Amino acid sequence: MQSKSSLALKIAQLVDQTQELKNVCKPLFFKLIHPEQKRAFKLLLQTKENLQVFDHIYSQVEELIKCLQPTIVFSPPSALAKAVENQFQGNSSDEYGVWVYYPWCAKLVHLLDENEFTIVRTNRNKHKITASEQDQLANKKIGVMGLSVGQSVSLTLAMERSFGELRIADFDELDLSNINRIRTGVQNLKIKKTVIVAREIAEIDPFLKVVCFDEGITADNLGEFLEGNGKLDLLIDECDSFDIKINSRKKAKSLGIPVLMEGSDRGTIDIERFDLEPERLVLHGMVEHLDMEKYSTLTTMDEQIPYITAVTGVETLSPRMKGSAIEIMSTISTWPQLASAVTYGGGITADVARKILLGNLSISGRFFLDLDELITDTLKKEEKPAPKSSPLITTKEIQDFITDKAFLSPENSEEIPETMLIALVNDANKAPSGGNNQPWRFHYQNRLLHLFLEESVAQAYLDPAYISSYVSIGAAIENLLLSAANHNLKVNWELTPDLAPRHIAWFSFSSGYEPTNEETHLAAQIEARHTNRKVSAKQIVEPATLLELAKVTSSIKGAQLKWITDPAKIHSLADIAAYTDLLRMFIPEAHADFIHKEMRWSLAEVDQTQDGIGIHTLDLNNNDHVGIRLIKDRRTIDFLQQINGGNGYKRLTLQQFMSSSAIGLITMPKSSSTAMIDGGRAAEKLWLASTGLNLQIHPVNVALLFFYKNSIEQALNIPQDDKADLTQMEQTFNSIFENNEHETAVFMFRLFKASPSPERTIRKSTAKIFSIGRA
Numbered sequence: 001m002q003s004k005s006s007l008a009l010k011i012a013q014l015v016d017q018t019q020e021l022k023n024v025c026k027p028l029f030f031k032l033i034h035p036e037q038k039r040a041f042k043l044l045l046q047t048k049e050n051l052q053v054f055d056h057i058y059s060q061v062e063e064l065i066k067c068l069q070p071t072i073v074f075s076p077p078s079a080l081a082k083a084v085e086n087q088f089q090g091n092s093s094d095e096y097g098v099w100v101y102y103p104w105c106a107k108l109v110h111l112l113d114e115n116e117f118t119i120v121r122t123n124r125n126k127h128k129i130t131a132s133e134q135d136q137l138a139n140k141k142i143g144v145m146g147l148s149v150g151q152s153v154s155l156t157l158a159m160e161r162s163f164g165e166l167r168i169a170d171f172d173e174l175d176l177s178n179i180n181r182i183r184t185g186v187q188n189l190k191i192k193k194t195v196i197v198a199r200e201i202a203e204i205d206p207f208l209k210v211v212c213f214d215e216g217i218t219a220d221n222l223g224e225f226l227e228g229n230g231k232l233d234l235l236i237d238e239c240d241s242f243d244i245k246i247n248s249r250k251k252a253k254s255l256g257i258p259v260l261m262e263g264s265d266r267g268t269i270d271i272e273r274f275d276l277e278p279e280r281l282v283l284h285g286m287v288e289h290l291d292m293e294k295y296s297t298l299t300t301m302d303e304q305i306p307y308i309t310a311v312t313g314v315e316t317l318s319p320r321m322k323g324s325a326i327e328i329m330s331t332i333s334t335w336p337q338l339a340s341a342v343t344y345g346g347g348i349t350a351d352v353a354r355k356i357l358l359g360n361l362s363i364s365g366r367f368f369l370d371l372d373e374l375i376t377d378t379l380k381k382e383e384k385p386a387p388k389s390s391p392l393i394t395t396k397e398i399q400d401f402i403t404d405k406a407f408l409s410p411e412n413s414e415e416i417p418e419t420m421l422i423a424l425v426n427d428a429n430k431a432p433s434g435g436n437n438q439p440w441r442f443h444y445q446n447r448l449l450h451l452f453l454e455e456s457v458a459q460a461y462l463d464p465a466y467i468s469s470y471v472s473i474g475a476a477i478e479n480l481l482l483s484a485a486n487h488n489l490k491v492n493w494e495l496t497p498d499l500a501p502r503h504i505a506w507f508s509f510s511s512g513y514e515p516t517n518e519e520t521h522l523a524a525q526i527e528a529r530h531t532n533r534k535v536s537a538k539q540i541v542e543p544a545t546l547l548e549l550a551k552v553t554s555s556i557k558g559a560q561l562k563w564i565t566d567p568a569k570i571h572s573l574a575d576i577a578a579y580t581d582l583l584r585m586f587i588p589e590a591h592a593d594f595i596h597k598e599m600r601w602s603l604a605e606v607d608q609t610q611d612g613i614g615i616h617t618l619d620l621n622n623n624d625h626v627g628i629r630l631i632k633d634r635r636t637i638d639f640l641q642q643i644n645g646g647n648g649y650k651r652l653t654l655q656q657f658m659s660s661s662a663i664g665l666i667t668m669p670k671s672s673s674t675a676m677i678d679g680g681r682a683a684e685k686l687w688l689a690s691t692g693l694n695l696q697i698h699p700v701n702v703a704l705l706f707f708y709k710n711s712i713e714q715a716l717n718i719p720q721d722d723k724a725d726l727t728q729m730e731q732t733f734n735s736i737f738e739n740n741e742h743e744t745a746v747f748m749f750r751l752f753k754a755s756p757s758p759e760r761t762i763r764k765s766t767a768k769i770f771s772i773g774r775a
Helices: 004-015 035-047 057-068 070-074 077-088 114-121 131-137 149-160 176-180 193-204 222-227 242-255 292-297 301-312 319-327 339-357 395-405 418-428 464-486 517-523 543-554 567-586 588-598 603-609 622-630 634-642 647-658 673-692 702-713 720-737
Strands: 028-030 052-055 098-102 107-111 141-145 165-169 209-213 234-237 259-262 268-272 365-368 440-445 448-453 489-495 503-511 560-564 662-668 696-699 744-752 770-772
Touching (some): 057 077, 057 107, 141 222, 149 165, 242 268, 242 301, 395 440, 418 440, 418 770, 464 503, 464 673, 560 567, 567 647, 702 720
Parallel strands (some): 052 107
Antiparallel strands (some): 259 268, 268 365, 489 503, 696 744
């Protein structure tokens, strides 16, 4: 309460129209039974223009009497009136209680004095909060960092009178976009959030003590915030600064102060009872692997994202928050929050805070009070289960097939030692394949090495008529042939298109072969060849090099390599690739294939399956790494489709294409299993030759597969507008590459200069892809 000696001076300052009121957040009090305050009160009335006066002291005294004497409610009205007069004790009602002046809004309010005011204010808390508990709470000190959710928390705590002192910290001023979740008026724009909250609390209850930290929490004032005027009983964290989140927890832990945080997405609540568990890890151990000392030096979102996601989680975000995260910096500029979630979170946090302060809750952990899960339609749309694969072909089935077809080995074929066979098969197994599904199975019997298509792993949505698998098989054949030549083996072999898709080819071997220089050079690159998805600074590849690679490709009969280096045309191809990449996500079957059959989300999963694409091999920055995890949730994809979103997802494709030195396309003169296999051989020769030149390759074939499904199979279950878009894109694609109607696009890729990828996709063990049968 303002002292008598300075009250008149304070009034003079506040009524001066030139006085800056922007940061004023404490009201003035006048008790008219004190002469000095009564003179100051009269001065205010005389000098302050447009002063609004609110005097409802009589009704407040009525409420006070009803609170103190509940039975009087049932007495005649005259009894209540008489009780009110007795309360005034013959004095003027003007001198009863206290007058409170709010200078920021020029309002003067007549209220009960603090003790009586508190009785009435908390009367309807009883007995959800007992009188004894209310007294306990009146001695508690709470700190709130961050005043978005923190505003809702602070106001709710104030309304319940759950503290004696509240310390609030935020460095920011109110912006118009904040009012989507902060309950305040537009007249408060560009006013400090601390000031706004302190004013709102004062207008609810002017007797509550609120201490403002207008500069937010810093390394210099953290100690004062936690310990000044006595240690906090509870720290509530709603700030956006992740270094402050961690550093404040470390300090709170050392002081034994419990920490409470609400995430405003899915009703996420974090409770850390450092008062009861002094050895408890900060944030449940989720940030133990991070060096928080570095955070303040990080300047980009990509650098900061591992810290942010360690706190927020990725898999546990709501579908709409995941979708919004993908759209950040594409169609939205920051993380979304809704008033309903913030208000809900404020209520939850205030409720949990009260229970902690009163000793009614001792648990720690992360909890979710997700309304979308708690209250939902009975007929909830279930996510489709992961696609099931057919059983793998057995060795007995292979042997029965070979016996049934009565394969005969050529007269000049030789028996090959098992160690040699394993070396050849392992080199073949290092070939690229769609989604790294490795759709080949080798079997040696009667001096013939048979190659089968493992149909059970080739049944992907984007493997229409096995065309993608045939290209992969062709690459494996090329590796096998090069490896055999490098081992001085002459190979006699034939494709078996009449037996496709089960049986693909057979090979027989004889010794004494001298490999060509090209074969030796290409075979030497088998181990080093890999997919590189990096985005690097664009560098020029000399035209002579592109011609050399085209010559290597055309050594496979019918194969033709075309290059696009014009930036405008590359951009057009990027738009096509981005569209089909996103379409792949929007089609449920294709999305399920990508999530469950192709991707491997942990090293343990990689080791278990020995196939698929480990997320660690994708050459992604931190932002994109998180982004691809976000799209695991089918509900997120449905939401993106609903808002015509996914632009953040397209961004990566555009960056990859525009950083490329060239985009290449291998075509074959016809579309058949044999042509696709030959196209795969050409692609592998090109890739190995590029590896030898320290050039990087990234296949980008999704668009080709959608073109096939749309124009050849005509089996896409998508809207007609999307089909028309695909048809137009295919025409644009063919125009860019100058393809004629007799050509089939087999393999599209990015060519660029960069360092090799540090991580490689795993390969199946020899036992999974190779067997030796009886003679």
